[in-house]
Amino acid sequence: MGKVIVKQLGRSTHNMTYDIQEEGVSNFVDDKSLVEPIIKDFKARGLNVPRIFGVPRSGSTLVRNILNTIFDGRVKVQGHNFWKPDKNDMIVATYRDFRDCTASKWRMNSGGFDNEKDLFTVKWDDNMGKTIDGMNTMRNAASALKRRAEGLDKFDELYDNKQLGYKEKKVKINKNIYFARYEEFQNNYEFLFNHLEQFLMVTIKRDLRDFIQERWNKGRVKRVYSDTIKAFSGYDKETEIHGQHIYKGKVGTWKEFLQESQQGEMTSFWKDELIRWGYEL
Numbered sequence: 001m002g003k004v005i006v007k008q009l010g011r012s013t014h015n016m017t018y019d020i021q022e023e024g025v026s027n028f029v030d031d032k033s034l035v036e037p038i039i040k041d042f043k044a045r046g047l048n049v050p051r052i053f054g055v056p057r058s059g060s061t062l063v064r065n066i067l068n069t070i071f072d073g074r075v076k077v078q079g080h081n082f083w084k085p086d087k088n089d090m091i092v093a094t095y096r097d098f099r100d101c102t103a104s105k106w107r108m109n110s111g112g113f114d115n116e117k118d119l120f121t122v123k124w125d126d127n128m129g130k131t132i133d134g135m136n137t138m139r140n141a142a143s144a145l146k147r148r149a150e151g152l153d154k155f156d157e158l159y160d161n162k163q164l165g166y167k168e169k170k171v172k173i174n175k176n177i178y179f180a181r182y183e184e185f186q187n188n189y190e191f192l193f194n195h196l197e198q199f200l201m202v203t204i205k206r207d208l209r210d211f212i213q214e215r216w217n218k219g220r221v222k223r224v225y226s227d228t229i230k231a232f233s234g235y236d237k238e239t240e241i242h243g244q245h246i247y248k249g250k251v252g253t254w255k256e257f258l259q260e261s262q263q264g265e266m267t268s269f270w271k272d273e274l275i276r277w278g279y280e281l
Contacts, residue, residue: 016234034208050090052078057104058096059182082151096182098270099254106141
């Protein structure tokens with residue numbers, strides 16, 4: 001466990017960028033024989049290195065960093081907005097129960113309260129001199145998130161994955177896109193490795209798998225990055241991990257944030273998306 005070294009790089013738009021390094025520790029393997037065959041194979045097949053789309057707060061940053069290690073620093077594109085793909089794009093699209101995404105985004109917008117109940121007792125300034133309650137800020141977060149989540153459906157329609165079925169086959173893969181479900185990979189990296197192998201048609205060797213799990217496990221990411229920067233508006237330039245980026249990360253957290261009388265409203269708001277992507281109401 002090395003000393004964490006933090007350098008402030010400057011401000012970009014509304015965010016402060018940092019260079020965060022754990023002394024004596026690299027996020028990339030020294031043994032390049034673990035990654036070079038994958039990179040050479042992609043080049044030989046004329047494929048672009050993977051690109052990541054994610055519904056906000058669905059594990060896209062984790063997947064981006066895992067792929068960046070596999071491709072030895074060549075994965076640069078991660079986004080929350082739909083783009084028109086190149087024919088040689090290989091896309092990993094992450095998604096999660098949209099109610100959990102909403103609760104997580106709400107917490108981040110609030111400044112990262114550690115106690116869910118605080119989000120209901122605090123009074124919010126809407127920048128127009130008015131105060132609004134916690135539930136209204138949750139509604140605002142859900143509305144903003146829904147606009148980003150539309151990209152998931154656009155990719156699905158573009159690649160015509162509907163024939164795969166959601167209930168019959170939760171893992172949705174075709175030759176250009178893998179829809180990675182947060183609930184299945186967030187605590188099961190072997191699941192993710194196996195399906196990345198299937199999608200990318202490569203071999204992720206045991207030593208590389210072990211290295212990735214050591215570097216990108218939740219405990220280390222929190223210690224080195226998430227807890228080092230105190231505000232979500234700050235982030236590490238290399239990993240794109242923000243301050244307070246990781247909270248509990250568990251499934252069903254939205255029920256802890258919302259009172260029982262409010263849970264029905266959130267489910268109704270996301271009803272179409274929940275059904276479309278195979279979540280129980």
